[in-house]
Amino acid sequence: MADDGRAGATPPGGRQGATGPEGVPEGRAARIAANLESVRDRVARACAAAGRPAGDVTLIAVTKTFPASDVRILAELGVRDIGENRDQEAAPKAAESADLDLRWHFIGQLQTNKAKSAARYADVVHSVDRPRLVHELGRRVRAEGRRLTCLVQVNLDPSSSPGVLGPRGGADTRDVLGIADTIAAEDGLVLGGVMAVAPREGDPGSAFARLYEVAERVRGRYPQARTVSAGMSADLEAAIAQGATHLRVGTALLDDRGPIVG
Numbered sequence: 164m165a166d167d168g169r170a171g172a173t174p175p176g177g178r179q180g181a182t183g184p185e186g187v188p189e190g191r192a193a194r195i196a197a198n199l200e201s202v203r204d205r206v207a208r209a210c211a212a213a214g215r216p217a218g219d220v221t222l223i224a225v226t227k228t229f230p231a232s233d234v235r236i237l238a239e240l241g242v243r244d245i246g247e248n249r250d251q252e253a254a255p256k257a258a259e260s261a262d263l264d265l266r267w268h269f270i271g272q273l274q275t276n277k278a279k280s281a282a283r284y285a286d287v288v289h290s291v292d293r294p295r296l297v298h299e300l301g302r303r304v305r306a307e308g309r310r311l312t313c314l315v316q317v318n319l320d321p322s323s324s325p326g327v328l329g330p331r332g333g334a335d336t337r338d339v340l341g342i343a344d345t346i347a348a349e350d351g352l353v354l355g356g357v358m359a360v361a362p363r364e365g366d367p368g369s370a371f372a373r374l375y376e377v378a379e380r381v382r383g384r385y386p387q388a389r390t391v392s393a394g395m396s397a398d399l400e401a402a403i404a405q406g407a408t409h410l411r412v413g414t415a416l417l418d419d420r421g422p423i424v425g
């Protein structure tokens with residue numbers, strides 16, 4: 164039995180803070196299984212309402228701030244796509260989960276100096292929003308002998324301007340095709356499509372509708388770039404209604420992260 168430092172606080176035979184094998188709290192797997200079922204149910208209903216087959220939409224479980232043991236539970240429940248937003252956290256978690264058959268999605272703002280690390284474990288980077296990052300990811304992924312799918316992150320803030328990244332990253336809609344061209348031209352990178360986070364203010368549905376227009380423009384030039392990564396715990400129905408192919412869901416699967424969200 165692993166000692167996670169809490170075992171000593173557990174009264175003999177007591178249930179509080181009890182842990183199962185490897186320090187995983189008892190009931191955690193059941194909790195995540197129940198959450199997953201309700202998220203899958205929401206996805207199925209939203210797809211039905213939009214007249215789309217449920218198989219159209221891939222669920223990415225966002226495990227940021229949660230331990231690798233949760234990744235393992237998700238994998239046992241059949242989730243294959245895992246999302247992380249900080250390299251410092253993602254790299255060790257991916258290493259701990261190397262025996263599992265997972266696809267790692269990097270969804271957070273990526274500093275150029277973290278491209279080398281991300282190129283080792285990421286299968287998809289959702290947050291590509293500037294040419295310099297494209298070239299650095301290409302260089303690093305070629306050195307690793309890997310391939311990497313890249314999505315262009317779009318800033319959906321209506322007051323955004325060309326050449327200026329949003330506060331949470333993302334290129335102005337007018338810059339997206341140019342970045343898509345840069346990705347498509349870079350050896351080792353595959354252009355997958357587009358990604359966005361709904362603005363904090365306003366109706367997510369109208370924001371996702373703008374994303375869909377941008378996605379269509381990209382697809383007009385690159386027919387294989389079909390991914391539209393949009394929708395989180397609070398707005399996945401609106402994203403599905405507006406053509407999302409990939410959802411990035413954290414809290415609805417794993418419960419509250421608390422106030423510290425990167």
Ligand SMILES: *Cc1c(COP(=O)(O)O)cnc(C)c1O
Nearest residue numbers: 225248270395396411412413414
């Ligand atoms: C954290 C995060 C998510 C998941 O958000 P939830 O509200 O927990 O579902 C999705 N996308 C990005 C970019 C994130 O950082």
